[in-house]
Amino acid sequence: xxxxxxxxxxxxxxxxxxxxxxxxxxxxxxxxxxxxxxxxxxxxxxxxxxxxxxxxxxxxxxxxxxxxxxxxxxxxxxxxxxxxxxxxxxxxxxxxxxxxxxxxxxxxxxxxxxxxxxxxxxxxxxxxxxxxxxxxxxxxxxxxxxxxxxxxxxxxxxxxxxxxxxxxxxxxxxxxxxxxxxxxxxxxxxxxxxxxxxxxxxxxxxxxxxxxxxxxxxxxxxxxxxxxxxxxxxxxxxxxxxxxxxxxxxxxxxxxxxxxxxxxxxxxxxxxxxxxxxxxxxxxxxxxxxxxxxxxxxxxxxxxxxxxxxxxxxxxxxxxxxxxxxxxxxxxxxxxxxxxxxxxxxxxxxxxxxxxxxxxxxxxxxxxxxxxxxxxxxxxxxxxxxxxxxxxxxxxxxxxxxxxxxxxxxxxxxxxxxxxxxxxxxxxxxxxxxxxxxxxxxxxxxxxxxxxxxxxxxxxxxxxxxxxxxxxxxxxxxxxxxxxxxxxxxxxxxxxxxxxxxxxxxxxxxxxxxxxxxxxxxxxxxxxxxxxxxxxxxxxxxxxxxxxxxxxxxxxxxxxxxxxxxxxxxxxxxxxxxxxxxxxxxxxxxxxxxxxxxxxxxxxxxxxxxxxxxxxxxxxxxxxxxxxxxxxxxxxxxxxxxxxxxxxxxxxxxxxxxxxxxxxxxxxxxxxxxxxx
Amino acid sequence: xxxxxxxxxxxxxxxxxxxxxxxxxxxxxxxxxxxxxxxxxxxxxxxxxxxxxxxxxxxxxxxxxxxxxxxxxxxxxxxxxxxxxxxxxxxxxxxxxxxxxxxxxxxxxxxxxxxxxxxxxxxxxxxxxxxxxxxxxxxxxxxxxxxxxxxxxxxxxxxxxxxxxxxxxxxxxxxxxxxxxxxxxxxxxxxxxxxxxxxxxxxxxxxxxxxxxxxxxxxxxxxxxxxxxxxxxxxxxxxxxxxxxxxxxxxxxxxxxxxxxxxxxxxxxxxxxxxxxxxxxxxxxxxxxxxxxxxxxxxxxxxxxxxxxxxxxx
Numbered sequence: 001x002x003x004x005x006x007x008x009x010x011x012x013x014x015x016x017x018x019x020x021x022x023x024x025x026x027x028x029x030x031x032x033x034x035x036x037x038x039x040x041x042x043x044x045x046x047x048x049x050x051x052x053x054x055x056x057x058x059x060x061x062x063x064x065x066x067x068x069x070x071x072x073x074x075x076x077x078x079x080x081x082x083x084x085x086x087x088x089x090x091x092x093x094x095x096x097x098x099x100x101x102x103x104x105x106x107x108x109x110x111x112x113x114x115x116x117x118x119x120x121x122x123x124x125x126x127x128x129x130x131x132x133x134x135x136x137x138x139x140x141x142x143x144x145x146x147x148x149x150x151x152x153x154x155x156x157x158x159x160x161x162x163x164x165x166x167x168x169x170x171x172x173x174x175x176x177x178x179x180x181x182x183x184x185x186x187x188x189x190x191x192x193x194x195x196x197x198x199x200x201x202x203x204x205x206x207x208x209x210x211x212x213x214x215x216x217x218x219x220x221x222x223x224x225x226x227x228x229x230x231x232x233x234x235x236x237x238x239x240x241x242x243x244x245x246x247x248x249x250x251x252x253x254x255x256x257x258x259x260x261x262x263x264x265x266x267x268x269x270x271x272x273x274x275x276x277x278x279x280x281x282x283x284x285x286x287x288x289x290x291x292x293x294x295x296x297x298x299x300x301x302x303x304x305x306x307x308x309x310x311x312x313x314x315x316x317x318x319x320x321x322x323x324x325x326x327x328x329x330x331x332x333x334x335x336x337x338x339x340x341x342x343x344x345x346x347x348x349x350x351x352x353x354x355x356x357x358x359x360x361x362x363x364x365x366x367x368x369x370x371x372x373x374x375x376x377x378x379x380x381x382x383x384x385x386x387x388x389x390x391x392x393x394x395x396x397x398x399x400x401x402x403x404x405x406x407x408x409x410x411x412x413x414x415x416x417x418x419x420x421x422x423x424x425x426x427x428x429x430x431x432x433x434x435x436x437x438x439x440x441x442x443x444x445x446x447x448x449x450x451x452x453x454x455x456x457x458x459x460x461x462x463x464x465x466x467x468x469x470x471x472x473x474x475x476x477x478x479x480x481x482x483x484x485x486x487x488x489x490x491x492x493x494x495x496x497x498x499x500x501x502x503x504x505x506x507x508x509x510x511x512x513x514x515x516x517x518x519x520x521x522x523x524x525x526x527x528x529x530x531x532x533x534x535x536x537x538x539x540x541x542x543x544x545x546x547x548x549x550x551x552x553x554x555x556x557x558x559x560x561x562x563x564x565x566x567x568x569x570x571x572x573x574x575x576x577x578x579x580x581x582x583x584x585x586x587x588x589x590x591x592x593x594x595x596x597x598x599x600x601x602x603x604x605x606x607x608x609x610x611x612x613x614x615x616x617x618x619x620x621x622x623x624x625x626x627x628x629x630x631x632x633x634x635x636x637x638x639x640x641x642x643x644x645x646x647x648x649x650x651x652x653x654x655x656x657x658x659x660x661x662x663x664x665x666x667x668x669x670x671x672x673x674x675x676x677x
Numbered sequence: 678x679x680x681x682x683x684x685x686x687x688x689x690x691x692x693x694x695x696x697x698x699x700x701x702x703x704x705x706x707x708x709x710x711x712x713x714x715x716x717x718x719x720x721x722x723x724x725x726x727x728x729x730x731x732x733x734x735x736x737x738x739x740x741x742x743x744x745x746x747x748x749x750x751x752x753x754x755x756x757x758x759x760x761x762x763x764x765x766x767x768x769x770x771x772x773x774x775x776x777x778x779x780x781x782x783x784x785x786x787x788x789x790x791x792x793x794x795x796x797x798x799x800x801x802x803x804x805x806x807x808x809x810x811x812x813x814x815x816x817x818x819x820x821x822x823x824x825x826x827x828x829x830x831x832x833x834x835x836x837x838x839x840x841x842x843x844x845x846x847x848x849x850x851x852x853x854x855x856x857x858x859x860x861x862x863x864x865x866x867x868x869x870x871x872x873x874x875x876x877x878x879x880x881x882x883x884x885x886x887x888x889x890x891x892x893x894x895x896x897x898x899x900x901x902x903x904x905x906x907x908x909x910x911x912x913x914x915x916x917x918x919x920x921x922x923x924x925x926x927x928x929x930x931x932x933x934x935x936x937x938x939x940x941x942x943x944x945x946x947x948x949x950x951x952x953x954x955x956x957x958x959x960x961x962x963x964x965x966x967x968x969x970x971x972x973x974x975x976x977x978x979x980x981x982x983x984x985x986x987x988x989x990x991x
Contacts, residue, residue, distance in 0.1 A: 247687050384740045395742075404785040407777070417821065421828045429988050436984050440977070444820035448813030449928060450784055454791045454810055463798035464738050525772045533775045533834040540756070540773060540782075547752035548745070551902070555729070560898045563732040564744075569797045569894060570736075577738075583795065583803020591811040594968045 008057055008081070012135075013505065015050030018043045026120025033111040040120020041103040044127055048096035051131055057386035058086025059504050065137075072140050075198045080137040083508040084272070087348060088134040088264050093257035094490065095355040096127055102363050102483035103249040105476070109370065110247075115159045119247065126253065133261055139188045139198045146184065146261075150177045150229075153258060156250040157242050169241035176238040180228030184265075187221030190214070191273070203273040215274055219281055222269045228263025230527035232322065233292040234631045236315045240299070243314070244307035248366025251307060252359035255314040260351050260589050262366045263321055270329045271344070271512035282329030283434060289326050290441035293319025297448040298596055301455065302589045302627045305375045306365045309456055310358065313401065316445060317354045321347045323438055326415050327423070328513070334426050337515025342528060343419040344509040345502060345517055350412035352501070353494060357400040357409065360487035361456075364394035367480055369459060371473035375458070377585040382465035386473040391461045393484035398453035400491040406492035406541035411502075411526075414444060414535050418528040426440050448592070455588045464579040496541045499523055586625065593627065600627035680931050681769035685759055687766075691943075692758035692916075696908030697721035699915070699951055706955035721908065725901050733897030739796040746793040747895070748904035752771050753786040754909035761913060762920055764939040765928040766841045775834045776827075779917075780820050783869065783910070787813050790845035791905075791938075805890030808966060812875060812887065815973040816868045819980050826858040828920065835899035836921070844924040857983035859922040864976035866914040870905065873958040875969060878907075887966075912947065919946035 022043025029036040058064070058081040069076035081089075110116045129149030135208040136142035154177070158170045182203070192198050194214055195206035207215070226536065231239035239259070243251045266285065270277060296315030303309040324347020331340035367390045368383060369375055384391040400407035403414075420442065423435035465471040475481070493499070502521040510516045519528045555564065571577045593602050605624040611617035653664070701718035708715020735743065757779050759770045774782075787809060793946035828834050830849060831842040843850055868875040871888035878885050892903050904962060920927055926942025928935035 010913030251965075278862050382738070384742070384966070386826065388740075391740075399785075399788070402784075402788060403781070404788060405781055410781060414777055414781070421825055421834060424829050424832075432988050433985070436822060436981065439821050440818040440981070441823050443818040444814065445688065447784070447810075450788050451791075451814050454795070454806060458792050458795035458806065462740070462742070462792065462796045508747070527772075529837060531838070532828075534772045534778065535775060535778045536773045539770075540778065543756045543759075544749070544752060544785075545774070547755055548748035551748050551755075555898055558729070560729040560901075562898075564897075565732055565734050566737050567734050568737055569799050572801065579797065581800050582798045583800055583807065588807045591807055591816075591966065594967055595811065595815070611934050630718035634908060 002063070005063055005065070008054065008530070009066065010492040011050055011054050012064065012066075012079070015047050015054060015131065016128060018047030018050060019124040019131075022124035023121045023128075026117050026124070030117035033116050036117045036120055037107045037111065038104065040117075040123060041107065042098050044103070044120075044124050045097065045100035047124070048100050048125060050448050051127075052093035052097065054081075055086050055090030055093055056089075056130075059083055059090060059508070062086070063147065064135075072144065074140055075138040078137040078199070079132070079135040079140050081135055082199065083504075083511055084264070085134045087352075087505070087508055088260065089131055091128070091260055091352050091355045092134070092257045093515060093567045094352065095253055095359045095587045098483040098487045099249045099252045099359055101486070102252070102366070103247075105479035106247070106249050106366060106370070108477075109400065110159075116598050118155060119250075121160055122156045123250070123422065126156060127252075127256075134264055139192050139200065141183060142200065143181075143188060145182060149258065149261070149409045150181065153246075153250070153254055157246045157254075158601060159247050160245070166245045166292070169238075169245040172574065173242040176228055180225045180235070182225075183221045183228070184225035187218050187225060188669070190221070191218050194218075200268075200273065204275060207274050210274075215277075216620060218562075219269060219274055219277065223266060223281075223285070226262040226265030226269070227288070228262070229259060230257050230266070230318050230322075231315050232262075232288050232318060233295050233315060233394045234635055236292070236296070237629075237631060237636060238302075239315060240308050243311035246359045248307070248362050248369065251311070254360075255311060255362060256355045256359040259318060260321075260355060260661075263318070263325065263347075263351055266322070266325055267344070267348075267512070270325065271332065276332055277329060279330055279333040279431065281458065282326050282331075282333055283431070284326070285322055285329055286438055286445050289319045289322025290438045291319070292316065293445040294448075297445050297452055298549060298592070298599060299629070301592050302587045302600060304377050306368065306377050306380075306456065306460060307362070307375050309360050309377075309452070313449070313452065314358060314618070316449060317350070317401070320413070320416065320442065320445065321350050321354070322444055323347070324350060324419070327420055327435070327438070330431065331423075331426070331550065332513055334428075334431075336425060337513045338423060338518040338529075339419060339422055340513040341506060341509035341515055341517035342415070342422070342519055345505045345519075346412055346415035346419050346635070348505050348508065349415065349498065349502065350409075353408040353412050353482050354398070355492060356487055356490045357397045357407075360393060360397040360484055361401065362490065363480065363484050363487065363615070364390055364397060366475075367476040367484070368394075368474060370480075372467070372469040374467070374469060377459045379467040380460045380465070381467075381579060382457060382461075382470060383462050383580065385475055386465075387461075387475045388472075389481050390476060390484065393481070393488045394461065395457055396488040396491055398457045400495065401421060402450040402453045404546055406452070406537060407491045407567050408498070411495055411535075413535055414441070415528070416442060417474075418533045420490075422529055422532060442508050451592070455585060459583075459585040459588060462629065463582050464577075466506075466579045466582065491558040496537055497523070498526070498537060499649050502526070512568035532583030590625075593625070599630065601630065602627050658673070682897075684767070684931070686767060688758050688761075689755060689761045691763060691940075692909050692912055693755065693905075696905060696912045697725060699912050699947065700908045702948065703911075703955050703958075705952050706952050707958055710955060710959040721904075723903060727898075728901035728904070729898055731897045733899050734895050735899075736797045737881065738798040739793075739894070741787070742901065742956040743796045743894075744795050746789045747899040747906070749789050750786045752907040753782045753910075754913065756908045757782050757913050760836065760911065761917055762837045762840045762927065763853060763943065765917055765931060766837050766937055767931070768837045771837045773808040776824055776836055776839075777834060778823075779836070780817075780824075783826055784817075786815060786906070786910075790891060793895075795918045797892070797894040801890045801893050809891055810888040812868050812973075815970060816865045819865045819973065819977045821981035822984060823858045823862045823865070824978065826854055826980060826987060829984065834962055836917075838922050840924045840927055841929075843921065844927055844929070850922065850924075851984070853987040855922065857979045857986065858860055859918070861976045861980035861983065862922070863918060864972065864979075866918060867954070867957075868973060870911045870914055872911075874961045874964045874972070877963045880947055906979065915947045915950045916943065919943070919950060932968070
């Protein structure tokens with residue numbers, strides 16, 4: 001073992017030890033809630049820092065290989081690291097560090113509740129599970145860790161199990177995640193049988209012997225399994241329910257990184273395990289990505305529940321990432337390795353970016369929910385005066401996720417556009433049109449995302465408070481603000497100086513596609529494909545910071561009136577300006593609801609109760625205008641009805657008689673023995 | 678180095694100082710077409726000066742975002758003035774951003790303006806913000822597809838390269854794809870700059886307005902910056918339209934005579950487009966808000982046709 005490898009191994013062991021101590025410590029100190037909270041999350045924080053080091057070292061080219069045969073049957077517990085794994089470890093760490101810091105203060109509200117110790121334990125197990133999934137090097141290790149990650153997150157979602165809404169969300173999450181797991185299991189076992197090896201690293205070489213139909217089948221199964229975890233439409237239905245139900249630091253991790261492991265899997269099957277695929281694989285991913293991006297942001301736009309809005313926006317961002325991955329696979333299948341790398345770099349960089357701004361937004365939402373005790377934006381407003389720092393951080397997150405300069409979302413989305421525009425190098429008209437449509441989808445998504453986050457930030461933080469809770473809101477503890485500040489700074493740094501990471505990602509992508517992207521990443525400009533397009537995040541940031549200051553100075557010099565008078569908002573002559581005059585979240589989204597009515601199929605109900613004496617006096621007006629999800633109605637309701645009907649029939653075998661059950665076991669055993677011989 | 682610097686300064690001056698003149702010209706031509714005499718073309722300068730001299734009244738419900746937005750908005754427009762090829766095919770700051778960066782800069786301005794519209798807490802501002810974001814979101818796909826059409830055609834998304842290709846190959850300018858992309862881009866320019874038939878820049882306090890409703894609470898130097906930025910946005914869009922699609926007269930070499938020709942050509946082209954806008958605004962009524970998607974999807978279809986025509990007529 002090389003000395004560098006020994007160091008890597010030690011870092012890994014220390015990281016896992018931290019998570020282990022955190023998980024056990026949180027449980028053992030359960031009788032002392034304060035202690036349990038601190039031990040659980042502080043260990044998670046240190047572990048996450050270890051993961052950051054591990055990821056950074058791996059991305060720079062560090063190697064690692066461990067096999068512990070005693071821990072698991074068939075191949076043992078096998079871990080390893082390559083650049084792609086290292087990048088995803090980095091992504092996990094970037095989201096986990098602020099989330100853990102935030103959790104130390106945030107979980108204080110849970111002191112005195114029974115769920116606290118379990119939460120600390122689950123949080124560590126969740127982090128460890130995610131890190132080990134991307135490091136897993138054989139089938140069994142991967143599947144066991146995947147399941148551990150899913151179960152840990154399930155228990156975290158169920159933290160507030162006393163709410164009926166949470167129970168429903170948890171149930172749906174459990175069902176969907178296991179449906180996905182079943183697909184993965186079958187896919188992995190098929191692959192292992194066909195290639196004759198359980199080692200994931202050997203699959204790339206071994207997959208060349210696969211028959212064509214088998215490759216398609218395995219691709220479809222694994223894509224379904226990973227797609228469910230990523231939350232792509234139409235497999236997304238668990239996501240907008242489970243993410244808001246979890247505590248905010250857990251939502252931050254589930255939305256920020258857990259769904260990215262679905263992306264990790266898709267990148268693995270598309271570029272690594274199955275080799276170069278036919279063009280329909282990439283095309284399918286591209287189409288699913290475009291649909292997820294547009295529909296995700298459209299559903300986010302009409303949400304009035306702040307955390308639900310953020311969850312739907314994760315569906316959108318997964319869609320954007322998949323546009324990069326799908327485009328990469330398509331370019332790859334047309335032997336355009338350099339372009340495939342560019343698209344993959346864009347997709348992976350967006351993955352990292354989303355892992356910085358989505359936790360930031362969830363932490364901000366958590367702070368707001370903490371202060372106002374509601375998730376409904378219609379009861380917020382005016383918080384920028386009461387929580388000025390949280391407001392700034394949430395604004396940074398909003399600008400970043402709307403992909404506006406000078407923050408990080410802009411860099412990845414610009415790269416994405418650049419790589420999609422380069423699709424004219426393929427000479428197949430159908431494919432070109434597919435790309436044209438996905439460019440339009442990405443553009444529509446970015447416009448709608450800007451609208452969505454104007455709504456999210458504007459309705460929540462600006463104007464007058466809409467409820468007494470919002471009026472009395474107070475700024476959060478310093479640790480929560482510090483965590484948000486860290487993420488906000490990360491958004492700015494990744495947006496202004498993306499150079500180093502983009503270069504490393506270029507190497508990572510080249511490992512998968514066999515060619516470096518034809519792009520130069522320098523401090524003062526990113527140049528794609530021989531000056532096909534250039535952008536300089538650094539200089540844009542410099543200009544956006546210095547120009548407003550210059551304008552202010554210029555106005556002073558030319559003698560503008562610098563006085564300012566504070567007065568009430570002009571109210572059309574009305575004497576009183578109250579929050580009732582403000583535009584609401586629902587009203588803000590209404591133009592979109594009308595324009596895209598075909599997708600939302602809004603239910604409109606207007607119920608006016610008149611006074612019994614005279615119709616000129618109105619007692620109450622009830623107005624309901626909700627968007628419905630076409631997927632629930634058209635896809636999942638029939639499936640769940642069918643499952644229910646089958647389950648009803650199958651109940652006859654469940655008599656409650658132990659002797660009968662023993663008979664079942666006996667029959668099953670005989671049948672199995674007969675089959676085996 | 679010095680010439681590069683001088684070119685950038687000239688561009689800033691042309692866009693910064695020319696914007697009020699352009700607004701004045703559109704208003705004057707419109708008045709004439711409607712049989713009114715109208716104010717002189719220099720009136721917007723007087724308006725801006727008057728606003729500068731007044732104190733700013735700021736609503737008590739607002740925060741720093743409201744006061745910061747006018748400066749940011751003007752800054753994004755000045756930055757875009759530095760990025761576009763105005764007189765020469767060489768934009769010295771071209772490396773800072775291509776046409777996609779430009780579109781994102783506009784969106785950044787719109788984003789903050791929409792937030793500022795929500796700040797005052799009146800129904801007007803919120804309504805304007807909501808509508809402005811709807812128009813911006815629906816216009817975005819058209820912009821990008823039009824850019825795709827141009828990129829197909831030129832093989833580049835850098836603004837200077839697009840102009841250079843167009844100027845050196847005049848026949849390309851007459852291809853159907855190019856013309857379709859021009860029309861699509863023109864409609865989007867009307868939507869983005871808040872002109873008829875999308876928005877009426879001449880009304881205040883109508884329920885139909887978009888941009889004006891959003892900036893209703895602004896006064897004094899803040900309003901001056903916003904009006905100035907709106908003028909610059911119009912000028913930048915018209916300059917883009919004229920130089921990307923009709924690149925005649927743009928200077929290839931940095932000589933005084935070429936620059937003088939380029940300057941006159943720019944004035945003629947932008948002036949012609951301004952007269953065109955005035956004519957459209959006189960001849961057309963404002964569309965109902967919910968008819969706008971039809972207009973914008975129409976322009977999207979044109980842009981898509983432009984792409985298709987490039988793909989088939991290679």
